[in-house]
Amino acid sequence: MEDLGEIVGEFLMESHENLDQIDRDLVDLEQDPNSRDLISRIFRAIHTIKGTSGFLAFGRLETLAHAGESLLSRLRDGVQPVTPATITTLLATIDGVRSLLAAIEETGGENDVDVESIIAQVHAQMNAGEAAEASPPTAAAKAPVAEAAETPEPLEEMPVRPAPEPVEGQRRPLGEILVEAGAAQPSDVGSALQQQLEGDERKLGTILLEEGKAQPAAVSEALQAQAPKRSIADSAIRVDVDLLDTLMNMVGELVLARNQLVRGVMETGDSALVRSAQRLGMITSELQEGIMKTRMQPIEHIWSKLPRVVRDLSNSLGKQVQLVMEGKETELDRSLLEAVKDPLTHLVRNAVDHGIEDTDKRTAAGKPAEGTLTLRAYHEGGHVAVEVADDGAGLDVERIAQKAVENGLLRPEQIPTMDRRDIMAMVFQPGFSTAAKVTNVSGRGVGMDVVKTNIENIGGAVSVDSTPGEGTVWRLTIPLTLAIIQALTVDCGDQRYVVPQVAVLELVFIDGQSTKIEYASGAPVYRLRGKLLPLVRLDRALGLDVGADQGVYIMVLQADGRRFGLVVDRVLNTEEVVVKALNSRFKDIGLYAGATILGDGKVGLILDVSSLARRSHLAADAERQNMEASARAAAGTGTGERLLVTAVGERRVAIPLDTVTRLEEFPRERIEHAGSREVVQYRGQILPLVRLSHLLGAYGEEPEGDTVSVVVYSEGARSVALVVDRIVDIAENSTTARRDAEEDGLVGTAVIQQRVTELLDVRRAILAADPNFYTDLENDEMLVEA
Amino acid sequence: MASRQFATFEVAGQLFGVEVHTVQEVLSYNEYTPVPLAPPAVGGLFNLRGQVIAAVDLRVQLGLARKALQGPVMNVILRGDGEPVSLLVDRIGEVVDLDDETFEPPPDTLSGPTRELVVGTFKLDGRLMLALDVNQAVDTYRATT
Numbered sequence: 001m002e003d004l005g006e007i008v009g010e011f012l013m014e015s016h017e018n019l020d021q022i023d024r025d026l027v028d029l030e031q032d033p034n035s036r037d038l039i040s041r042i043f044r045a046i047h048t049i050k051g052t053s054g055f056l057a058f059g060r061l062e063t064l065a066h067a068g069e070s071l072l073s074r075l076r077d078g079v080q081p082v083t084p085a086t087i088t089t090l091l092a093t094i095d096g097v098r099s100l101l102a103a104i105e106e107t108g109g110e111n112d113v114d115v116e117s118i119i120a121q122v123h124a125q126m127n128a129g130e131a132a133e134a135s136p137p138t139a140a141a142k143a144p145v146a147e148a149a150e151t152p153e154p155l156e157e158m159p160v161r162p163a164p165e166p167v168e169g170q171r172r173p174l175g176e177i178l179v180e181a182g183a184a185q186p187s188d189v190g191s192a193l194q195q196q197l198e199g200d201e202r203k204l205g206t207i208l209l210e211e212g213k214a215q216p217a218a219v220s221e222a223l224q225a226q227a228p229k230r231s232i233a234d235s236a237i238r239v240d241v242d243l244l245d246t247l248m249n250m251v252g253e254l255v256l257a258r259n260q261l262v263r264g265v266m267e268t269g270d271s272a273l274v275r276s277a278q279r280l281g282m283i284t285s286e287l288q289e290g291i292m293k294t295r296m297q298p299i300e301h302i303w304s305k306l307p308r309v310v311r312d313l314s315n316s317l318g319k320q321v322q323l324v325m326e327g328k329e330t331e332l333d334r335s336l337l338e339a340v341k342d343p344l345t346h347l348v349r350n351a352v353d354h355g356i357e358d359t360d361k362r363t364a365a366g367k368p369a370e371g372t373l374t375l376r377a378y379h380e381g382g383h384v385a386v387e388v389a390d391d392g393a394g395l396d397v398e399r400i401a402q403k404a405v406e407n408g409l410l411r412p413e414q415i416p417t418m419d420r421r422d423i424m425a426m427v428f429q430p431g432f433s434t435a436a437k438v439t440n441v442s443g444r445g446v447g448m449d450v451v452k453t454n455i456e457n458i459g460g461a462v463s464v465d466s467t468p469g470e471g472t473v474w475r476l477t478i479p480l481t482l483a484i485i486q487a488l489t490v491d492c493g494d495q496r497y498v499v500p501q502v503a504v505l506e507l508v509f510i511d512g513q514s515t516k517i518e519y520a521s522g523a524p525v526y527r528l529r530g531k532l533l534p535l536v537r538l539d540r541a542l543g544l545d546v547g548a549d550q551g552v553y554i555m556v557l558q559a560d561g562r563r564f565g566l567v568v569d570r571v572l573n574t575e576e577v578v579v580k581a582l583n584s585r586f587k588d589i590g591l592y593a594g595a596t597i598l599g600d601g602k603v604g605l606i607l608d609v610s611s612l613a614r615r616s617h618l619a620a621d622a623e624r625q626n627m628e629a630s631a632r633a634a635a636g637t638g639t640g641e642r643l644l645v646t647a648v649g650e651r652r653v654a655i656p657l658d659t660v661t662r663l664e665e666f667p668r669e670r671i672e673h674a675g676s677r678e679v680v681q682y683r684g685q686i687l688p689l690v691r692l693s694h695l696l697g698a699y700g701e702e703p704e705g706d707t708v709s710v711v712v713y714s715e716g717a718r719s720v721a722l723v724v725d726r727i728v729d730i731a732e733n734s735t736t737a738r739r740d741a742e743e744d745g746l747v748g749t750a751v752i753q754q755r756v757t758e759l760l761d762v763r764r765a766i767l768a769a770d771p772n773f774y775t776d777l778e779n780d781e782m783l784v785e786a
Numbered sequence: 787m788a789s790r791q792f793a794t795f796e797v798a799g800q801l802f803g804v805e806v807h808t809v810q811e812v813l814s815y816n817e818y819t820p821v822p823l824a825p826p827a828v829g830g831l832f833n834l835r836g837q838v839i840a841a842v843d844l845r846v847q848l849g850l851a852r853k854a855l856q857g858p859v860m861n862v863i864l865r866g867d868g869e870p871v872s873l874l875v876d877r878i879g880e881v882v883d884l885d886d887e888t889f890e891p892p893p894d895t896l897s898g899p900t901r902e903l904v905v906g907t908f909k910l911d912g913r914l915m916l917a918l919d920v921n922q923a924v925d926t927y928r929a930t931t
Contacts, residue, residue, distance in 0.1 A: 253836035495820065542822035580838045583869060585926055589823050595831060595838045603819040603831040603838050 011052050012105050013238070015097070018045040020304050022094055026087055027307040033082035042090075043072045049097060061100045064115045067122040068093040074126060089125045091308070092118055174204050174222055183218030184208055241334065244295055251284075251291045252578035258284045259599045266669060278681055285684035296331040299377045299386065302341040303328055306348050310373060313352045320359055320370040321352055330377035332384055336478055339458045340386065343451040347388040347474045348373065350448075355390035355472050365469065367391070383460075383502075389473040395466040397423050407432065424464050428452040456610075459485075459502070487577045487606065489598065490555070491570040492538045493545065496604050498577055498596055503609040505556040505563070507571055508729065512550030515729075517567070526554055526565050535565040541612060542591070559610035566612070573665050575599065579606065644711065645757060646724035648692045652757040653724065654750070659762045661714040663727055665707040677769075680710075680721065687712070690769035691723040692760070695745050713766060720769035722760075788886045792908070794879030794915055795862055797844045801879060801915045803908065808920050810865045812878055814858040815841075825926040829855060829874045839863065841872040842924050849899035864920055871924045882915070884908050892916070 022045050029038045050065035068090060074080040096118040103111040175189035192207040200207065205223065208214040258281055265277040307323050314321040332340070356362075356371035363369055376387040397420050404410040404426045415423070426432060430449040452462045459479045466472040479485070479502070486501040508526065510517055517524050517535060524535040533556065540546050547569060554565040577596040586592055593608035643654040644663075670680050671689065678689040689710065710721040745768075747761045766773050792803035793812070818830030818841060829843035829852075841861060845853045853859065853874055861872040888909045892901060903922050908915045 249836075256836060544822060582838070583840055583871075585828070585840065586821060586824060589821070591823060592821070595819075597833050597836060597838070601833055602817050603833050605819065605821065605831075 008056060012101055015049050015101055019094055019098055021045060023308045024304050026090055027311050029082060030084060030087045039076045043076055046072060058110055060110045060115050064096050064119060067119045071122050071126055086125055089121050092121060177222040178214060184214040188213040247291050248295060251288050254284055255288055256597045260601055263599060282684045295334045297334050297337055298329045298331050300328040302337050302344060303375060309345060309348060310352055313349060319356055321356055322370050322372050324372060324374045327377040330384055336458055339454060340478060343454045346451055351388055351390040355392035357393050384478045386476040387473055389471060391471040394468040394470060394472055395424050400424060400426050421465060424466060485577060485579055486574060488574050489572040490568040492568050496598060498604045498606040499555060501574060503557045503559050505558055508554040510550060510552050510554060517549045533565045535567055537567045557609050559613050564613055645728040647726040647728050648696060648724050652755055653692060653760050654752060654757045655711060655760050655762060659713055660711050662712040664710050664712055666710060667707055685719060687719050687721050688769045689721045689723050690765055695765055695768050718773055720766050720773060722765055789883050791881055791883055793881050795875040796877040796879060797875050798850055801913055802918050803915045804918050804920055806881060808864050810863045810870050812862050814860050816858050818855045827926040839870055839872050841874050842926055843874045847903060847923060873923060
């Protein structure tokens with residue numbers, strides 16, 4: 001590899017990209033055999049490979065590419081129809097090119113990769129085409145209906161000479177833009193195009209201009225309109241991924257340095273310095289966002305290989321499968337994409353092999369013979385969800401349960417009380433396979449557990465749901481990026497720890513009176529809305545001195561399907577932290593997922609929530625019962641809306657939890673004034689504040705302390721912050737004692753946790769903070785629609 | 787005459803040395819984050835210009851009591867295998883050029899944990915310097931297994 005010239009390296013990289021595209025295009029072409037665009041694109045890509053390999057003296061590669069090109073040119077010129085057999089031959093050609101490229105990459109030479117047999121195959125195809133050519137294509141064009149049965153319809157237009165190919169396949173024709181803008185008559189454009197076909201070498205715009213059919217300004221405008229499509233290719237450069245990783249790390253450091261600096265500067269109180277620091281803060285945030293973006297790639301990158309996988313596999317199994325992709329532009333961090341690639345391929349193969357039934361079975365079940373496999377990707381609350389859905393027979397829950405009992409994973413008496421989804425999740429257990437027969441594709445009991453492990457390794461989750469007879473949906477939930485996570489910092493003993501926020505469901509303060517820790521024969525538990533929540537004391541888990549049961553916080557955490565409460569001394573704030581890998585000597589301890597540098601420059605350990613749950617001897621059975629209990633509870637009382645209870649002066653004010661985006665603490669001195677409003681700088685934005693005490697007329701003593709508690713509400717890119725005196729709790733509003741409001745700013749009052757609590761009119765509070773909050777949003781939406 | 791350069795430092799009154807090329811830098815640092823449940827030889831973690839570095843307490847490695855991590859402590863940061871590791875020491879000494887002929891294997895009377903960490907003895911003017919086996923010295927599982 002070292003002695004390869006730069007040109008060869010570039011050629012290899014470019015060719016690999018081209019080949020992936022060709023793969024996709026060929027599979028598309030099979031679906032749409034008359035697409036001239038597709039044929040042209042494939043032709044051009046192969047032509048490029050042929051040309052460059054000739055130039056670099058890779059003779060065998062050139063010969064092979066040439067053979068492929070010859071076959072393609074016959075397809076392009078309509079001499080020969082596109083059939084599944086030609087597609088197979090062309091795909092084989094592409095595979096040949098791939099192996100040659102791999103040989104070149106490894107050894108620098110072409111070695112003895114077998115190209116002759118492929119070339120022979122190509123020639124056989126061309127001869128087969130020759131035979132079919134007995135009926136001349138021109139005749140077929142005149143009488144397509146008569147010939148259609150034998151010869152698939154040739155391309156509709158048969159120009160005297162091939163129309164000039166657009167430079168970039170994706171560009172919109174100039175004529176179309178001109179006609180649309182009303183700057184040229186369709187008939188003039190048509191005649192100009194005709195001239196080109198007849199051999200006029202001038203460009204379309206030139207013809208129109210010289211014949212006075214269009215204004216120069218209009219033409220240049222149209223050319224510009226055409227340009228952006230092209231500029232994507234022109235303005236993009238290749239960047240080494242290592243460089244991006246380095247930049248990403250450096251930006252991570254910069255964020256930390258920024259945090260320290262801002263903190264220090266705030267203490268000095270020098271307003272000029274504070275301004276500079278704030279500016280630095282905003283630039284850093286933008287820079288961080290920008291760098292993150294450079295590492296983002298559309299998921300299409302890993303999906304692009306799947307049409308081929310599905311085609312080959314369904315052909316070999318004699319099934320008909322249509323692959324549908326939704327949301328392929330959804331972006332993910334590069335390193336995550338890599339990690340998702342294999343699990344996703346496995347799920348797709350599994351769905352084609354086991355999910356979708358044979359054609360006969362499908363027809364018998366009254367379903368279309370062709371099965372549909374849908375890949376879906378979308379953003380969902382700071383995560384990306386990727387689904388692989390088939391419309392096959394679905395999972396056989398009873399069989400899975402039976403198998404789980406056979407394998408000793410479950411006890412027979414557990415089955416009746418278990419949720420269907422929990423039973424289905426057994427397929428992620430190692431060595432679990434219900435496939436009646438083992439094929440070379442899947443069913444060997446390896447795979448699903450690997451899928452689960454791989455996805456969990458990157459902080460994601462896997463789940464499966466299935467409806468008998470209608471199909472199965474495999475769902476991967478993947479974090480947006482690995483490097484920076486939202487986290488809560490907590491104190492335990494005299495040390496600070498970091499808990500990933502994804503695992504945190506809610507926080508409860510234990511005052512020892514209205515909320516307290518109880519013991520069930522020594523095991524600490526907490527009654528969370530009437531259900532017992534097993535507790536893990538962080539200090540005990542870490543082998544530190546065990547502290548008091550009062551004045552502490554419970555973090556309700558969920559990991560590995562277990563729900564438990566982690567008892568910590570204090571919960572500080574939420575922060576974005578940069579995850580640093582820990583040396584393996586600490587990984588073995590099993591309690592830490594990594595480390596990070598905290599705002600004060602010290603190292604903080606990131607707790608590994610799932611191993612904390614495991615280590616703390618949460619008995620699996622007790623836990624399952626607990627989950628069932630909570631599932632039943634959710635089913636029973638699930639209507640109660642969850643509320644964030646805050647203290648404003650003497651009053652308790654509840655805010656629907658759905659409308660709360662985040663809870664924050666701001667240092668009092670960070671509050672600035674813009675006109676008559678109070679604002680605070682927050683994540684590179686100006687966040688308007690509204691004090692609920694003012695809004696509700698609850699003037700009184702301002703609470704003491706250096707920080708203010710705020711509830712942040714965001715919609716789209718806009719956020720507002722509601723200032724409260726204190727966050728009290730999160731509660732479920734299941735009471736019926738409720739009265740409509742007589743007071744402005746409230747929607748009513750209710751009794752929550754045995755105390756009268758006012759329900760905030762959130763919309764009004766937001767408008768008080770930012771009168772344009774909703775109007776701008778609506779305007780934005782209209783802009784999008786327009 | 788072949789000679790080698792050693793960076794020297796003191797732990798519990800004894801002079802130790804490691805070859806200069808294994809040392810990345812030497813610095814004093816204040817705040818260490820303890821790692822509960824880690825092997826006892828792990829003194830803590832600290833932030834070296836954004837990098838998380840594990841500090842190995844050489845006293846524990848030598849079979850002595852833990853070093854109290856109050857106030858500044860000297861770190862000898864070794865390049866390590868892939869990532870830097872720090873040794874917590876009492877005091878930094880000089881960098882010395884030593885001829886190979888001043889080298890002798892560890893004396894037979896040297897025993898206990900120290901024996902496993904030391905590759906040999908250099909006879910300096912007036913005192914002895916023990917040359918450390920860098921890999922052994924940073925192996926925090928050594929003492930416990």
